[in-house]
Amino acid sequence: LADAFFTCRKNVLLAKSTSTQVEGIFAASRGRSVPEEQEALLQQWLEEGAGNLPASDSAPAVGKVSATLTSDWLEGSELLMTSLSDLNSAAEVTWCAGQQLTELHTLASSEPQDHAVAELAKLPAEETVAVVGSAPWAAVLPQMDHQIVGCATIDVEGQNEDPAVLAWSLAHDAEIVPVEPPAWTIQNMEQFQPLPAEMPYHEILWRDWEDLSVQPYVPEQVSGNMPLFEFRVMSYNILAQDLVEQGFDLYLHCHPDILNWNYRLPNLLQEIQHWDPDVLCLQEVQENHYWEQLEPTFRMMGFECFYKRRTGRKTDGCAVCYKHSKFQLISVNPIEYFRPGLDILNRDNVGLVLLLQPLLPEGLDPKMVSPLCVANTHVLYNPRRGDVKLAQMALLLAEIDKIAKNAEGSYYPVILCGDLNSVPDSPLYKFIRNGQLSYHGMPAWKVSGQEDFSQQLHPRKLLAPLWPSSLGVTDNCQYVSVCPSKKSDRRKYSRDFLLQFHFCDVACERPPQLILLEGVTDAKPGINEKFSGFPSPNMASYFFFHLNKCWLFTCRSSGVIQHGLNLTSVYSHFLPQRGRQEVTTMPMGLGATVDYIFYSAEPVENGDRGGECRRLYQDGALKLLGRLSLLSEDVLLMANGLPNPFCSSDHLCLLASFGLEISSL
Numbered sequence: 001l002a003d004a005f006f007t008c009r010k011n012v013l014l015a016k017s018t019s020t021q022v023e024g025i026f027a028a029s030r031g032r033s034v035p036e037e038q039e040a041l042l043q044q045w046l047e048e049g050a051g052n053l054p055a056s057d058s059a060p061a062v063g064k065v066s067a068t069l070t071s072d073w074l075e076g077s078e079l080l081m082t083s084l085s086d087l088n089s090a091a092e093v094t095w096c097a098g099q100q101l102t103e104l105h106t107l108a109s110s111e112p113q114d115h116a117v118a119e120l121a122k123l124p125a126e127e128t129v130a131v132v133g134s135a136p137w138a139a140v141l142p143q144m145d146h147q148i149v150g151c152a153t154i155d156v157e158g159q160n161e162d163p164a165v166l167a168w169s170l171a172h173d174a175e176i177v178p179v180e181p182p183a184w185t186i187q188n189m190e191q192f193q194p195l196p197a198e199m200p201y202h203e204i205l206w207r208d209w210e211d212l213s214v215q216p217y218v219p220e221q222v223s224g225n226m227p228l229f230e231f232r233v234m235s236y237n238i239l240a241q242d243l244v245e246q247g248f249d250l251y252l253h254c255h256p257d258i259l260n261w262n263y264r265l266p267n268l269l270q271e272i273q274h275w276d277p278d279v280l281c282l283q284e285v286q287e288n289h290y291w292e293q294l295e296p297t298f299r300m301m302g303f304e305c306f307y308k309r310r311t312g313r314k315t316d317g318c319a320v321c322y323k324h325s326k327f328q329l330i331s332v333n334p335i336e337y338f339r340p341g342l343d344i345l346n347r348d349n350v351g352l353v354l355l356l357q358p359l360l361p362e363g364l365d366p367k368m369v370s371p372l373c374v375a376n377t378h379v380l381y382n383p384r385r386g387d388v389k390l391a392q393m394a395l396l397l398a399e400i401d402k403i404a405k406n407a408e409g410s411y412y413p414v415i416l417c418g419d420l421n422s423v424p425d426s427p428l429y430k431f432i433r434n435g436q437l438s439y440h441g442m443p444a445w446k447v448s449g450q451e452d453f454s455q456q457l458h459p460r461k462l463l464a465p466l467w468p469s470s471l472g473v474t475d476n477c478q479y480v481s482v483c484p485s486k487k488s489d490r491r492k493y494s495r496d497f498l499l500q501f502h503f504c505d506v507a508c509e510r511p512p513q514l515i516l517l518e519g520v521t522d523a524k525p526g527i528n529e530k531f532s533g534f535p536s537p538n539m540a541s542y543f544f545f546h547l548n549k550c551w552l553f554t555c556r557s558s559g560v561i562q563h564g565l566n567l568t569s570v571y572s573h574f575l576p577q578r579g580r581q582e583v584t585t586m587p588m589g590l591g592a593t594v595d596y597i598f599y600s601a602e603p604v605e606n607g608d609r610g611g612e613c614r615r616l617y618q619d620g621a622l623k624l625l626g627r628l629s630l631l632s633e634d635v636l637l638m639a640n641g642l643p644n645p646f647c648s649s650d651h652l653c654l655l656a657s658f659g660l661e662i663s664s665l
Contacts, residue, residue: 201646227657232276235417237651240316281376281417292584311583312348327356351377373404377418386447397477413622422448440559464559477563580632591633628655
């Protein structure tokens with residue numbers, strides 16, 4: 001119920017925000033004369049609606065409530081209680097007591113009432129309203145009968161209650177009669193069905209909190225009721241305003257007012273403040289909005305913030321914020337994926353990796369809880385360039401490997417958030433979750449699974465090695481400087497040392513793992529062959545000399561990349577109660593999951609089923625305690641997609657609760 005009150009209060013506050021567009025809607029209606037059509041509608045409502053009530057309720061209902069324009073509280077809840085189409089055409093109708101009662105009785109008993117009813121009957125059921133810069137909208141006249149039923153139980157004293165509470169009571173008590181609005185069509189787009197006028201958005205977009213702290217009893221996982229350091233992590237692509245204006249064709253289904261930044265900003269902040277995360281990972285954060293509005297507001301909310309703008313001429317980037325009452329910063333490392341001269345890393349995406357120390361209550365040693373590594377990124381969108389996505393992810397994992405690895409060679413717990421522009425069970429997703437991917441010969445479009453380009457005649461294919469050695473990252477997604485150096489070992493094999501083995505049996509045996517290189521590894525030297533100089537391809541000494549070099553070449557070009565971070569997803573990507581897939585965004589009316597929160601877990605032995613099998617995990621030192629449920633595509637379609645008046649981004653926020661074990665080290 002607290003969440004229900006929150007959603008009502010949120011929209012009350014948003015409607016009273018500083019947005020000139022939103023204020024213009026309400027200001028234009030103040031002081032407006034009642035049109036004849038509305039007078040006739042009110043008259044018909046009094047005649048037909050009151051007659052449908054029981055005898056004991058009809059008189060009090062008419063005596064206690066009346067209808068007027070420009071109320072004090074429905075202005076705030078209008079965005080919540082009406083559909084998108086009503087933002088264009090519906091008048092603000094509210095209930096109040098007192099002075100307007102006489103006017104309604106006068107209107108009901110006036111001589112021209114028959115004429116007014118006749119005029120109302122002539123009105124079309126729907127009016128098409130043209131909106132500048134938007135698609136046609138079908139305005140549906142709401143059915144008023146059910147409102148009488150809901151209002152019969154409201155007395156005059158109820159008008160003094162909190163506006164949000166009263167709006168919630170109206171929405172819950174009313175017997176809603178569904179209205180079938182006509183579908184409006186956008187060229188080359190999915191048809192959206194606007195919400196019925198009587199259906200509040202918060203009821204359609206309701207998201208449950210899933211408590212995962214109570215798990216089935218597993219003896220191997222019992223930790224002796226060890227205390228936990230609990231915290232919440234949110235990942236949210238908030239949709240940069242510059243990207244909205246550059247791609248306005250993607251949002252033709254939205255009313256222009258709800259795309260305005262002055263409307264979206266308080267909506268986004270209200271949502272973040274309500275869920276109260278301790279770690280906040282944001283994508284598509286516009287730079288000027290961050291420094292002028294978001295960062296100062298987050299500091300007032302108790303956050304320490306770090307920001308990295310995309311390279312080049314891009315105006316948005318990624319931000320990571322954490323509550324300074326819960327964590328202390330150890331290190332922060334921004335990552336730029338752009339590398340001059342490398343075609344596979346020629347895009348402007350970025351990432352951030354932070355190492356945080358949880359703060360325990362006074363009297364407890366901070367070393368009793370492990371540091372936490374938090375990473376945030378926004379990977380390239382282009383569905384055709386899976387090679388770029390893999391290279392960007394390899395750079396991020398290499399940075400995490402460097403930051404999260406402790407002195408003993410193991411890893412601190414890791415939480416990886418971001419918009420990865422890849423769907424579940426795509427090769428990129430499997431690479432992160434299973435720790436390994438064989439990519440050689442794979443079509444580049446297949447890496448992310450966003451779109452199917454199988455009909456393309458000559459698709460780009462991934463070849464090994466995926467990136468040059470000059471990048472300084474190995475196929476294990478580690479920086480070369482972190483790996484043990486082999487050059488120093490190679491120097492001790494001098495020419496005189498190698499000549500001692502040029503006729504030995506071991507040097508004349510070809511290793512089975514060595515690939516065939518014509519003129520190098522395909523010849524077996526003869527023992528009786530006279531030494532005629534060094535080096536020579538058919539000499540055993542030269543064969544032994546190149547053995548290490550050829551073996552390294554074989555491993556580097558195997559077409560397999562891997563990492564050892566053991567990451568699994570917070571979400572299952574499927575809604576069992578609805579039998580549908582989870583959705584985090586809806587581009588062009590098609591739902592997809594591209595946003596993720598991965599976290600460190602312990603792998604479970606799954607038998608020897610090959611490297612491509614799905615790895616199983618169980619919670620380790622970092623435990624998943626709960627998550628905010630996602631929605632399905634059909635539910636978002638009922639709310640007219642994303643963004644909408646309730647959700648001010650084209651992505652849903654992801655929220656998870658974790659617990660870190662507190663132990664005596």
